[in-house]
Amino acid sequence: MYNAIRFRKALLGPDMEPADDVWMTISDGLITALGTGQGPAGIPSHPAAVAIPGLVDCHVHLALSGGADVEQEARSSDPAARQDLLEANAFRHLQSGVTTVRDLGSPEDAVLHAVKGGGLGAARAPQIVAAGAISSPAGHGNFLSRWATTPAEYEEAINAIAGLGAHWVKLFATGGVITSGTVPGATQMEPSLISEVTAAAHRSGLAAAAHAHGSDGIRNAIEAGVDSIEHFSYLTPDEVALLAESRCTLVSTLVATERFVSSDQRETANPETLSKILAHAPHERAALQQAVRARLPLAVGTDAGTTFNPHGFGMQEQALHLNRAGMDPASVLRAMTVNGSRLLGDGAGYLDVGRRADILCLDADPLEDLGALYKINEVILVGRPVGK
Template sequence: MLRHLIPVFAFFPTVAHAEPLYVRAGRLIDPEAGQVLSAQVLQIEDGRVVAVRADGALPAGAKVVDWSAFTVLPGLIDCHVHLADVEQSNNVAEPLLHSAMEIGFIGARNAKKTLMAGFTSVHDVGSFRAYADVELRNAINRGDVPGPRVSAVGAYVTIPGGGGEVTGFSPDVSVPGDMRAGVVTDTADVTRKVNALFQNGVDSIKLIATGAVLAQGTEPGQIELSGEMMKAAVDVARQRGSWVTAHAHGAAGIRLALQSGVKAIEHASLIDDEGIALAKAKGAWLDMDIYNGDFIAEVGKRDGWPADMLRKNDETTEAQRAGFRKAVRAGVKLSYGTDAGVFPHGLNARQFRYMVRFGMTPMQAIQSATTVAAELLGWSKDVGAVSPGHYADMIAVEGDPLSDVTVLERVVHVMKGGEVVK
């Protein structure tokens, strides 16, 4: 049964206030202007910011959230998460051990952890159970479960046995059909499957352009989707007023995906100078999970993850970080994406320190998770900033993240749509 498409503004439920709400901020980080303001007050009505000004006298009896002891900034955005799925383990068949119903509850738990960590918006780039992310998005929007605003892709568009498939188990094991909703064999199949994804309510499309580090039987440098197949997906998405991101590790696959018109590249682990220049020329985003490699190396070795996964991680981690540093210097648009779900949800902010270590200023790292990420998602008018007109999505932290970006790993308060949720 087809799911009904939801109007875009339905993705942003608000909390209606009978009277204005005022938030006092001791320090306010404004990523749009790249500056910090002291002693500010934000006026919120119907879940949106309507005014920002120097703190001062407020109306008698005003409803006030006093964050004057904290640094306040927009709610953070992670452009690469997997909420509606099991976390990575040493068992390649783990996704087959959980029912679709159980995945729904797991997704709800992960969504709450993510929100409590200060990430009020996410791009969920796929789960093995088709449309699990779509249903989670809808449940959050209805108020059934707490969680961030979600942009969902529904399923991985991948070749048979490719980087978006459950692989590594006995060949006589049958994989459920809902785990293969995005498996494609040719260009016509891509057009058909991508249209079906949109008909079932997805926001954007995720292509698996190359092999994957964490899928057995695939190699990161190997191209899996042809340029014609990727262009077919891009064409359908454009017709639908949407866009496409591509999982691509290898340099040739990255170039092919960019030439095919994708808006963003996930991972970009083995990107070369030509790929960086092409991304810059096309105004594409790179979404590089440069924390992830250390987690895989440490926990994967400790817990006995498959040897080929650990080998591929070793071959890509430092190369990815070198490419990230080059991309920063080149001025490529770099969005904040972590691949949460490989590591535990709620630890998303650990990547900030890596982004600073590998070339960004703290302000650039914050912008990558606010204004830059919002632009990638097409949500700049609603999230990623706290200027008038934006949703009142914001966090409060102790200390100064511009001096020590790791304070973002310890979010004290979270507001979403004018409601304090932490």
């Protein structure tokens, strides 16, 4: 446990300003004082070159493996095996510098139950902001969701999810890639339905995240007042204009698509799924570039657990994709930390007094080279070093 610590360099505050010779004191997992220069006597120096906030992954599926057919796997896995899997996946995120995740759906609400029951050791898992997902019986994501078709059925599912301690509800505005029989660009929820369901979620105290690839689904989700839109793969200038006037945050998960497309095992995937991802990938790349050019509010997720997208180090890959899409390193780092914490209402996300002491200690400076995010010296979670 760290009670006080000094870093040669750290990125501080919501603007992640670089500062040299930074010291901080920690109590009950929170940063209680912070400054530069001499500071209190006897504060030990950390060997890392740079300290940054722990990464915030806003889109994961801890109960999915990232194998060739996660849909079939989810339908056939038993609760004990699922629990073991999600615990292992949570620790992989922590080891790769991710100190907060938002889980956006699991079979039989496995992650919600695990979090509520305290089944994840505090030293073995990041902070988990858990959502319950709701889909139609044959719709995209049905294998990791409760099922509903009418507003009344959705409201019943929302109440059940809220009762399990969820902070978010995941909705499916469009079809998707990995669910058989669905199409990424096709609308899955009509405008009136997603509006009614989003309002019901907000009445229950839940924020709403919308899976939305197609432009019609993106527009329907914005107009419904959802809090985040995941993927946004067929974004057009019309939706960009709407987003600029909304309070909605986009969550890029391009790494999930790129991992699938580049996998040397992709030919073993379901042929329908493979065909969809290959057709879909160029659109998602272009949509991210468009969002970056328009300076839309952007947070980051990995969609870890989906096809050929295992847990761990996806955020490092995503950082490089964001950079290629036109974001400078400082903006990439803010998207992966500050922006994510603001979206989730999380108490970490940047280093400042009163924030949770979740710190990623690196052996090189990511402002100079985002590849430094792979060079992890230590991960600190609520003031405690994470074991290897």
